[in-house]
Amino acid sequence: MAEVVLQNVMKTYGNLYAVNDVSLTVNDGEFVALVGPSGCGKTTTLNLIAGLLPMSGGDISIGNRVVNDLDPKDRDIAMVFQNYALYPNKTVYRNLAFPLQMRKLPKEEINRKVQDAAKLLDITHLLERKPRELSGGQQQRVALGRALVRDPAVFLMDEPLSNLDAKLRVQMRSEIKRFHHNLNATVVYVTHDQLEAVTMADKMAVMSGGLLQQYDTPANVFANPVNTFVASFVGSPAMSLIPLEAAGNALRSPEGWELPLSQLNARKAANSSTNKIVLGARHSTLKLHKAAVPGAVPGKIYTVEPTGDVTFAQVFINGAVVNISLDPTARIEPDETVWIEFDQERMHLFDAETTMALKAI
Ligand SMILES: Nc1ncnc2c1ncn2[C@@H]1O[C@H](COP(=O)(O)OP(=O)(O)O)[C@@H](O)[C@H]1O
Ligand SMILES: [Mg+2]
Known part of the structure; x- marks a missing residue:
């Protein structure tokens, strides 16, 4: 696992500052939520950490290594998206094994990693099914499993629960929290839902208009909001x-x-x-x-x-x-x-x- 450091990170589109001078440190093993209303720059920030977009300025390091010029595949990260992006024609087992086969790991090691991940996420009984034979929550667990088998330094998650119905969202919320607890993983988690951020994260980074408004524990943000935006955004x-x-x-x-x-x-x-x-x-x-x-x-x-x-x-x-x-x-x-x-x-x-x-x- 590893810490993630953003220093004066910028992303502009023409004269739009999608991410405007954001600096923050995610400590090793921490669960940090990037939270704010739609369009505030959460996904862009996450994609900059992942290396899916070029930065307009600033530095990003992962585990003491500046990754500004590294390809996504060399950053030692795994992403979980809102639309699970599972391979529809592969079984759950093959979905989990695929990223490892791409890395040409030995067959026994692949099998062990897939079985371990399946056990942790309680999907062992689903390994031979195809994604369409799974519920939304089960598909989301497979998507988590696919990130997990890669054993990355950092998990990056973009609104992974947004496609689920309200009840399942609450259930998966505790499962992801448990997932983090069991692995002691470094997680950067994007959500527009302040309640998800407050309930799941060690720290929350509240964004608005590309700017980082406040970065602190949910309890401190709740008790001492720095401005009227944060005050009215956090709490229900x-x-x-x-x-x-x-x-x-x-x-x-x-x-x-x-x-x-x-x-x-x-x-x-x-x-x-x-x-x-x-x-x-x-x-x-x-x-x-x-x-x-x-x-x-x-x-x-x-x-x-x-x-x-x-x-x-x-x-x-x-x-x-x-x-x-x-x-x-x-x-x-x-x-x-x-x-x-x-x-x-x-x-x-x-x-x-x-x-x-x-x-x-
Ligand atoms: N490829 C792009 N070209 C132009 N503007 C973009 C592009 N991607 C995102 N934006 C703009 O950047 C801002 C931040 O977007 P985004 O990071 O997706 O917000 P969030 O994930 O918080 O909803 C928005 O105003 C969005 O319209
Ligand atoms: Mg987004």
Whole structure:
């Protein structure tokens, strides 16, 4: 296994910066998710690591070796794609064995590697079947197996679960996680699904518009998003963002109310480049009151969505839609006026001008 280092990696198409100055290190044995909305540059980044595209600038090394000018086959990587790309006319066994036959390995060694991979992925009983005789999940496991038998330094996976139905996706999510755990493999995993990234990865690289926005553990990204993009992208339902104005030790709404700030939050607000502030809050940190209480701000219920364990409500506060989670026994109705209490310790303050999280220095 090996570490992967990207330094100032660029990929341009005309004047489009598909990947814009991305630097990050994937440590040996780490599972890193490249995550972001469609078109943000995830696949391009992965293909640059794989060597399937020429770079416009920067350096990539795999296991202490600069691979900028190496062909994909010489980079010691294996790829798993969304469309499994299995050979339809070959049995599962032959699909797994084929990359090894190409490398002219001895027959016994090929057989041992195929059997080991099949065992690890629990597909031994499928070895004599053709891909069309397999379910989507089984096909995806064969695709993983085909990467596995090559024993690469790094696994590169591009949305490998996107073609599966919701239930199977959740199941394969834990299987890929287990696969990584068992092998201690270095994995770079592309997904547009923040939940996949949060649940599977050791670290997540959040991208937007070709730029790396934040690179950290899911827990740190969730707790301390660096800007409003990351804040609203990671977490479900999304963090609510309310545009307000700093006014001394409070945030002021054009609707006429003020939200007093703790000392620490007031210091953050004072560091804003203008007095325009975006207040961020996750659904689970908010409290709903049926009557005015000190420090709570008024809002109007828009929708109420029971999900069984928890009920989500959307509340209009100062023109912004705010998500809040409630006990399923809560009795509230659309258009009801309610008061929302914020948790000073767990609220986020952003500079509306720069979109960056405000610091208390
Ligand atoms: N061959 C290409 N020619 C021109 N633009 C491209 C090409 N490939 C990708 N792009 C553009 O680069 C950006 C990033 O694409 P991609 O890496 O595929 O995004 P993602 O995988 O995050 O959805 C997009 O704007 C896409 O349209
Ligand atoms: Mg893609």
